[in-house]
Amino acid sequence: MLSPQQRLLSTKLSKQSSLSLPLHTQLAMASLLQPNARNHEPNQNSKTLSSTVLELEIINTPMQSNRGGNVVVRTMGDEDGVFLTWEDLWVTVNGKKGSKSILEGVTGYARPGELLAIMGPSGCGKSTFLDTLAGRLGSNTRQLGEILINGHKQKLAFGTSAYVTQDDTLMTTLTVREVVYYSARLQLPDSMSMSEKKERAEMTIKEMGLQDAINTRIGGWGAKGISGGQKRRVSICIEILTRPKLLFLDEPTSGLDSAASYYVMSRIAKLDQWDGIRRTVVASIHQPSSEVFQLFHNLCLLSSGRTVYFGPASEATEFFASNGFPCPTLQNPSDHFLKTINKDFEKDLEKGSDGGIPTEEAIESLKKSYKSSKTYQQVQRQVAEICKQDCGTLQMKRSHGGFVTQCLVLTKRSFMNMFRDLGYYWLRLAIYVAIAIGLATVFNDVGYSYGSIQARSSLIMFVSSFLTLMSIGGFPSFVEDMKIFERERLNGHYGTGAFVIGNTFSALPFLLVISLIPGAIAYYPPGLQRDAEHFLYFAAVLFVCMMLVESLMMTVASMVPNFLMGIITGAGIQALMVLGGGFFRYPNDLPKPFWRYPLYYIAFHKYAFQGLYKNEFEGLTFPRDNAGGPINLRGEEILRDTWQVEMSYSKWVDLAILLGMVALYRLLFLVIIKTIENVKPTVASFMSARSKQTPQVMVNPFSTPMHVGTIQQS
Ligand SMILES: Nc1ncnc2c1ncn2[C@@H]1O[C@H](COP(=O)(O)OP(=O)(O)OP(=O)(O)O)[C@@H](O)[C@H]1O
Structure with a gap:
């Protein structure tokens, strides 16, 4: 930890900062100028800090020679920070009308202890740029260019980087405290005690100025909770809990007033004060106030995906002025930059927004001027220097909560969400009770007459197909859970296995209640077999079938892009299964190629029908009038000869097969998610490698993209 004198000195140096003397260097110099920098007072953070700024060395690196005699002071702790460089970055998106360039030859860097702001008019490619740096580009995009971390192509492990996306995907039923605390328990290592995690969560909440809203629910559709700006801050809280070394923020201040924006950004800029580790922050931002603007070390100004300016934020005003666009007195520089390069709202395309030269021309002139500027040359040199520096590959630290902790926390969090969300299970319970009363x-009292055979079979068919189909009603809530899972998974908070386990166990109590209460209402009044074993089997089949539908919908959710398509696909699959399950056409009458083989065996309804038929008909007899007098038909005969039920195995085998299907569908979900995660980067590399050969976008030799999103996780 720097002493107060060191901090003061580094602040002074920072005020005189230039591109050739970055903040981390200034901090190091501050330490160097303190005679007893090595003999620091140990404090509570000394363990973390010991590896940062204490050991100093004056090094003779390529940086030194390139800077024309600048003394470069590097700290031994530099290997703790993240130097991010990107060179000649191109991103194209493939649409119906061909491919369109979103980023065109962007070059730059982000260094530890610095805040890089990405600015530009709406739609200029800021989010795409952040996604590219974070390795999160969509499958319809192609990327060219080189992104290096500490001069190496490498993946970032969990805890090293975090990405606060533009959307605030949060669990709406939880309070601010609960959201952040659960996240702390998931993300922070098991070696930290519960009270330490709680303390970290509370401290982070306070840092983001959310102490007054700490017990307010996030809220969402139909239930107002915290405000949009507060949600933004909660999202930031979650991602800074682990104190990541590399932080991407997509519009962190949207929805915040100017004072809140300043406080949030200044706290982000000062994240290193928490533990002395310098952080690399890359943030896209729309309307920074002058005060916020002063917090930026570097500015990357984009227009239609091309760089208008990249360099020290403090020199941008001078750059614009020297090119004929001086910032009017009392005008916020960022407003001036954006106004100068925004061509979306020109009243008259012949004239610029200020009645001067057309905006397109202004942009072209700025771009040309930037390319020939000293700043541009310095940036190129800086990128080359950082790439040459051997800062070492980042350590792949895996310090999140253990698998058991993740499962427990996710189960608890998911249970709480299901309990509080009326639409998840409670509404379903009410509807099930209503339908059960209907049944x-x-x-x-169907009785035991010959006619009761049809009534029993219809009741069983309704329960095993339509009543289970109703479980699709939980899909919208599950889709919301999936959005949260996707965000957290991309940031490496936990693994897919923990999510599946958490979701499965948290749903069990609700499904149990639904299968027992409406199950009993539908079972006893019709007069089905009275003993407890028969009822429990009936409830068990209902329970497993509801789980099966949820598991099936989980698998569907992993494959379709949105909720509507999920509902339609899920309902369609089940309708086909009901049709091929052996009720509407007897098994032997099903057409062979598709319906009999394989659908009849894949459809879980087959096992549900047959299990419930066996449960009901075995042991009963039904009188039938015959020409020679009434005869008693045995239930087993009806099952075998009329319903064509497979009698070679017991009803318990049917139940076991249903349970196996639940496990299979959940496993399938896991496999699909894992496959997508593993295959996507390979496909992206392959596609990009192919586009490398396309002349119009052929720039630097392509390198495998970095995949921050592909977290090293179990
Ligand atoms: N996957 C994609 N498919 C089609 N077009 C895309 C895709 N990704 C980005 N674009 C287009 O690229 C352009 C830049 O989008 P991006 O979201 O990066 O802009 P932005 O600067 O972040 O905008 P805003 O400030 O409004 O959030 C937009 O015109 C957008 O429609």
Whole structure:
């Protein structure tokens, strides 16, 4: 930790900062100028800090020679920070009308202890740029250019980087405290005690000025909770809990007033004060106030994906002025820059927004001027220097909560969400009770006559197909869970396995209640077999079938892009299964190629029908009038000869097969997610490698993209 004198000195140096003397160097110099920098007072953070700024050396690196005699002071702790460089970055998107360039030859760097702001008019490619740096580009995009971390092509491990996306995907039923605390328990290592995690969560909440809203629910559709700006801050809280070394923020201040924007940004800029580790922050931002603007070390100004300016933020005003666009007195520089390069709202395309030269021309002139400027040359040199420096590859630290902790926390969090969300299970329970009452009245006391055979079979068919199909009603809530899972998974908070386990166990109590209460209402009034074993089997099949539908919908959710397509696909698959399950056409009458083989065996309804048929008909007899007098038909005969039920195995085998299907669908979900995660980067590399050969976008030799999103996780 720097002493107060060191800090003061580094602040002074920072005020005189230039591109050739970055902040980390200034901090190091501040330490160097302190005679007893090595003999620092140990404090509570000394363990973390010991590896940062204490050991100093004056090094003779390529940086030194390139800077024409600048003394470069590097700290031994530099290997702790993240130097990010990107060179000649191109991103194209493939649409119906061909491919369109979103980023065109962007070059730059981000260094530890510095805040890089990405600015530009709406739609200029800021989010795409951040996604590219974070390795999160969509599958329809192609990327060219080189992104290096500490001069190496490498993946970033969990805890090293974090990305606060533009959307605030949060669990709406939880309070601010709960959201951040659960996240702390998931992300922070098991070696930290619960109270330490709680303390970290509370401290982070306070840092983001959310102490007054700490017990307010996030809120969402139909239930107002915290404001949009507060949600933004909660999202930031979650991602800074682990104190990542590399932080991407997509519009962190949207929805915040100017004072809140300043406080949030200044706290982000000062993240290193928490533990002395310098952080690399890259943030896209729309409307920074002058005060916020002063917090930026470097500025990357984009227009239609091309660099208008990249360099020290403090020199941008001078750059604009020297090119004929001086910032009017009392005008916020960032407003001036954006106004100068925004061509979306020109009243008259012949004239610029200020009645001067057309904006397109202004942009072209700025771009040309930037390319021939000293700043541009310095940036190129800086990138080359950083790439040459051997800062070492980043350590792949895996310090999140262990698998058991993740499973426990996710189960608890998911249970709480299901409990509080009326639409998840409670509404379903009410609807099930209503339907069960309907069944109880329609099939009331079916008796044991010959006609009761049809009534029993219809009741069973309704329960095993339509009642289970109703479980699709939980899909919208599950889709919301999936959005949160996707965000957290991309940031490496936990693994897919922990999510599946958490979701499975948290749903069990609700499904149990639904299968027992509405199950009993639908079972006893019609007069089905009275003993407890028969009822429990009936409830068990209902329970497993509901789980099966949820598991099936989980698998569907992993493959379709949105909620509507998920509902339609899920309902369609189940309708086909009901049709091929052996009720509407007897098994032997099903057409062979598709319906009999394989659908009849894949459809879980087959096992549900047959298990419930066996449960009900075995042991019963039904009188039938015959020409020679009434005869008693045995239930087993009806099952075998009429319903064509497979009698070679017991009803318990049917139940076991259903349970196996639940496990299979959940496993399938896991495999699909894992496959997508593993295959996507390979496909992206392959596609980009192919585009490398396309002449119009052929620039630097392509390198495998970095995949921050592909977290090293279990
Ligand atoms: N996957 C994609 N498919 C099609 N077009 C895309 C895709 N990604 C980005 N674009 C287009 O690229 C352009 C830049 O989008 P991007 O979201 O990066 O802009 P932005 O600067 O972040 O905008 P805003 O400030 O409004 O959020 C837009 O015109 C957008 O429509």
